[in-house]
Amino acid sequence: MSLLLNTISKHDANVIALRDATSTLTWGELVLRLNSIVEWWNKEDNIMNSKNIYIFLENDVDSILCLLSALIMGKNVALIDPNISAAKWEEIFSETDFQLILGSAQVIQCLGLEDYALTVQQIVTNRETAVQSFNRYFNDEGSVFFLTSGSTGKHKLVQRKVSSLLSEGKSYGETLNLTEHDAYLAALPLHHAFACGCALFGSIFNGGTLVLSSLFFPRAILKWIYEYKITVLPLIPSLVKLMTASYTKPLKVEHLRYALIGTGQISTSLAELFYSLYGVRLSGNYGSSETGGIAMRLPEVHPYLNLVGQAMSGVDIIIEDDNGLAVPYNIEGNVTVRTSSLFCGYVGENQDVQLPAKHERWSTGDIGHLTEDGMLYISGRKSNLLQRNGKKINPVVIENALLCMPNIAEAVVIGLDKKETYDDLITAVIVPKVPVLNEAQIRGYCLQQLEAYMTPEKVVFVSQIPRTVTGKVDRVSLIESLTCGKETI
Incomplete structure (x- = not known):
């Protein structure tokens, strides 16, 4: 059985798995919907022959159903921003070998792809709900491609297999003690690696509820936090600023356990302002599209300058000199990691990069040091x-x-x-x-x-x-x- 399907099937069938503004699915209902979609795909030769798929991934239940169905069938799925410009899309499309395009009717029409693409709605609607287990066993492991420019400024697609993403979900679960009782609010776009690994695959591995929001309006987000008892909220610095600019009086958010900052640090003053308003200390998350989450600064740890936290569960951090030798504590060097969440390949700009073999260390390109108590400090990029x-x-x-x-x-x-x-x-x-x-x-x-x-x-x-x-x-x-x-x- 598919590794992804096996993970999804283990959760309590009565617990809500996915929820957006109009739809709600329990884990049991999710398995049945995925079954029906996969059976339909099996009958469509033009889709079955397409190993590589683009999905303009939106934060809604239908898009997630398409993504999970494709991964169960062992497809390679490139996640594309539905707000991408026509020029950038043409550039990506011309340099990659992906045969099938999926997206909302609006996105497909805006980009003029009506003759080449299927709508998400065509795939997920009007399917007969299956009542039996999957008729086929899919042994090929699917993979997700994240579009990133990294520090080069030129786009590339980073390939992460399903096992890598599930491993990252497990790492978040063990680091933050997540259970099926947790609820994740995906207000960040899930086509980004941080939100996908933390929120989507965190919920898939640990069995919690993923609440999907297509837009980030602080008052609407706060309403959902209260209404759905959100416990995990992934954020980026610009959204923290937006949330602190929208209110002046303190608010009591009882259920929120973690507000996780990815893709950059924020000032101590902004962190204190967020805490004064929401009563939750911000946690820091350090990682990359290639590695998934690497280190976590938990709420009880003071946000010292350049401190990104301790290694997440299942991650080894090693500081090396330019000869690849480990350096002592408190000595700066190249930050390398060993993790089962590591990527397996590139498409685009970095196709010729030597990829890490299993269990090998991967250099993040950052410069930093470790302290005796395992705290990682990042001081900059080697390329900078x-x-x-x-x-x-x-x-x-x-x-x-x-x-x-x-x-x-x-x-x-x-x-x-x-x-x-x-x-x-x-x-x-x-x-x-x-x-x-x-x-x-x-x-x-x-x-x-x-x-x-x-x-x-x-x-x-x-x-x-x-x-x-x-x-x-x-x-x-x-x-x-x-x-x-x-x-x-």
Whole structure:
């Protein structure tokens, strides 16, 4: 039997598995619906012959039914943002070999795919409900492809097998002591790896209820938290800001156990504001599309600068030097991990990367250190290191110093091409709190706080820092804008 189906079938048939604004399915009903959809797919030769599938994945029950059915049948499923631009979609489609496209009627029409795609509604509706177990046993393990640009700025598809995603769900369950009594609110798009691993496969492995929300409106989200007794809420920094900006008086959220921040850290002041409003301490989650969740900073751990937490259950974290040798505690090095949640391949930009064999370590590309009590601190990306006069410079060190300056709201340090030398033109991009700051003040402050060789050669003032959809600083876009001579962004 399919590994995924076997996991789903083990849960209490009477417990609610999936819920959105219009539909509710128990685990028992979910098994029957998946059975009927798979039996229909088996009769459709054009679908059965399509091993690779695109799904414009929306946060609703019908889309999840399509995804799970395809994975049970051993399909490779690429999860695509339903709000993707036509230009980006054409770029992805031209570089990959996926034969079948699934999505809502609205998305398919907007992208002009009526002649090439099936709607989700065509697949999940008007199917006879099966009352017996699956007539076929699917031994091929399906996989999910996550679209990510990572730190390169160029898209690639990261392949994670079902066993990898279930392993990640197990890791969340053991780390957070999750049970079938927990309820997850998926307000983040499930086509992102963090939300998919934490919310979707966390609920699938541990047997809780997944509540699906297609939009993030703080007041509606709060209503659902109360109504459905949500215990696990995955978030990203921009949504934390939205939730804290929507209320001024404290609210009592009794059932919420974990508010998990993925894809980036937030300031201590914002974390304290969230706690004062909702009475829940934010937890930090560190991971990647390739590895799933790696480390967790639980609510009782103080959010010190650069602290991402302890290794999640089933994850080994090793800090290595450039020769691949483990370094002692409190010494910085390359952050590597060993986990059964690891990816198995790329499509697109990184197809030629040497992939990790089973049980091997994978380098995350981050620089950090471990303390004696197992706490992991991340100080930056190896690929973001700057160079001046033969010395390597971690831009995060400069950024942290700048953020201690009272009149700076945000600071990002990048390296621009000097052309005439191999050194980087170290550039500080500043969002000021007041308009009276100037370059001389910034450089003077850095000379007092840092070594002279770390002082930025150039300072650019902007109204906002460009970020990706998940809230990370878009360094590639920032460098491209400044290279093109744009002094305002």
